[in-house]
Amino acid sequence: MDGNKLNSPQVNSWVDERMSALNSGENWQPNVQVCFARLQKLRSTTNWIGRRTVLLATAAAAAICLSIMAYPSPKVFARRCIAECAVMWQNLSLSARAQTHLTPENARYAAPDFILKDANDKNIGLSEQKGKVVLVNFWATWCHGCQLEIPWFIEFQKKYEKQGLVVIGISMDDDGWKSVRPWLNEKRVNYPIVIGNQPLADRFGLDGMPLTALVDRDGKIADVHLGVVDKDATEKKIQSLLQEKIRR
Amino acid sequence: MHIVNAPSEAVADVNTAAAPFDIEALFRAHYSRVARIIERVVRDRGRSEELAVEVFLKLWRNKNAQHENVEAWLYRVAVRTGIDGLRRQTCRAHYEKVLAWIRPSSAPPNPEQLHSANEEQERVRSILAVMNPRHAQFLLLRSQDFTYDEVAAILNLNPASIGTQLSRAQESFRKEYIKRYGRE
Numbered sequence: 039m040d041g042n043k044l045n046s047p048q049v050n051s052w053v054d055e056r057m058s059a060l061n062s063g064e065n066w067q068p069n070v071q072v073c074f075a076r077l078q079k080l081r082s083t084t085n086w087i088g089r090r091t092v093l094l095a096t097a098a099a100a101a102i103c104l105s106i107m108a109y110p111s112p113k114v115f116a117r118r119c120i121a122e123c124a125v126m127w128q129n130l131s132l133s134a135r136a137q138t139h140l141t142p143e144n145a146r147y148a149a150p151d152f153i154l155k156d157a158n159d160k161n162i163g164l165s166e167q168k169g170k171v172v173l174v175n176f177w178a179t180w181c182h183g184c185q186l187e188i189p190w191f192i193e194f195q196k197k198y199e200k201q202g203l204v205v206i207g208i209s210m211d212d213d214g215w216k217s218v219r220p221w222l223n224e225k226r227v228n229y230p231i232v233i234g235n236q237p238l239a240d241r242f243g244l245d246g247m248p249l250t251a252l253v254d255r256d257g258k259i260a261d262v263h264l265g266v267v268d269k270d271a272t273e274k275k276i277q278s279l280l281q282e283k284i285r286r
Numbered sequence: 287m288h289i290v291n292a293p294s295e296a297v298a299d300v301n302t303a304a305a306p307f308d309i310e311a312l313f314r315a316h317y318s319r320v321a322r323i324i325e326r327v328v329r330d331r332g333r334s335e336e337l338a339v340e341v342f343l344k345l346w347r348n349k350n351a352q353h354e355n356v357e358a359w360l361y362r363v364a365v366r367t368g369i370d371g372l373r374r375q376t377c378r379a380h381y382e383k384v385l386a387w388i389r390p391s392s393a394p395p396n397p398e399q400l401h402s403a404n405e406e407q408e409r410v411r412s413i414l415a416v417m418n419p420r421h422a423q424f425l426l427l428r429s430q431d432f433t434y435d436e437v438a439a440i441l442n443l444n445p446a447s448i449g450t451q452l453s454r455a456q457e458s459f460r461k462e463y464i465k466r467y468g469r470e
Contacts, residue, residue, distance in 0.1 A: 049460060057410060073321070074314070
């Protein structure tokens, strides 16, 4: 059949006849009163849901605004986020690095020597420590990672001093003793602290803070670690170095 | 638009554009007819009442529908709701049939099922459930004695094309019916 043409009256009446089967024969009257009451109830529920949604949205917006206000500048907030991420990444990488062993004895090279003055104007030199294991730590008063590991070095110094461990802290603060002396007065550091300089830092390959080098009893670098050390792994390395004997 | 069988005074009241939207007046004027349209295809009076209430709830929520042609909107949604309800029933019946094959039920048919056992009625409903919903809407509105102009207003169509479109719907129904049940 062509869809644009009208059907024959027979088809129309045939379909109408079939469709009339849907008539039940009785004139059903739904209960309008009861159904209207049901509609009213549904409307009030919907109203309440709407109010609740608005309240929740307002509370969420207020919470977001307050948290943004806690960090006044988005730049500061972003900087803090990046700093936190960096610390997290460093901590994650630490666990992987902790597995690394000391440099084999035949592959070690001589540690750069230095003589620097401590807070009491006493000369502290690396060559003077021959026969001892030396932990050289480059740090600064403004470096948070450094502050984290200094208590561990204090502990190592106390624990392994008698076995031949010497910890030397080399501060890289630009204003030298001006910043370091008040810091020293505040902390109880049991090992010598000296003020470093850029040529020395370059010789140790310092391109980040903190940096910790372990020098064996022969004055050779057995391990260099950039970033916050893993306390347990470093202690094991120190123990291992302390067990080594002087070869010459 | 004038709706056949609707109380003319109530329609006149709600048609005044300046008057504020009065859902109660609309409800009292059109609820019965809306519910009956749905009941014709759904064949469950309780469910039809619920679906008709939902139609009015939709109208109350939809501010865009609360214009002067609100009755056309109401019947359009009512027919669509009825066909959707019928399709859901058909779908459910199909799954129940599959389930009955897995786990036969010994429960006797309830009075509602007996009521809907009219064979011809079931055939028509089964065709309406599977045919193009637009065609099904045409046939349902026509079988409810809506005039061509009213059908055009309800379905938002050009009144001049209603005859052609209704013919197509009828032909589609006839073909499907003959395909399923043969010439009777």
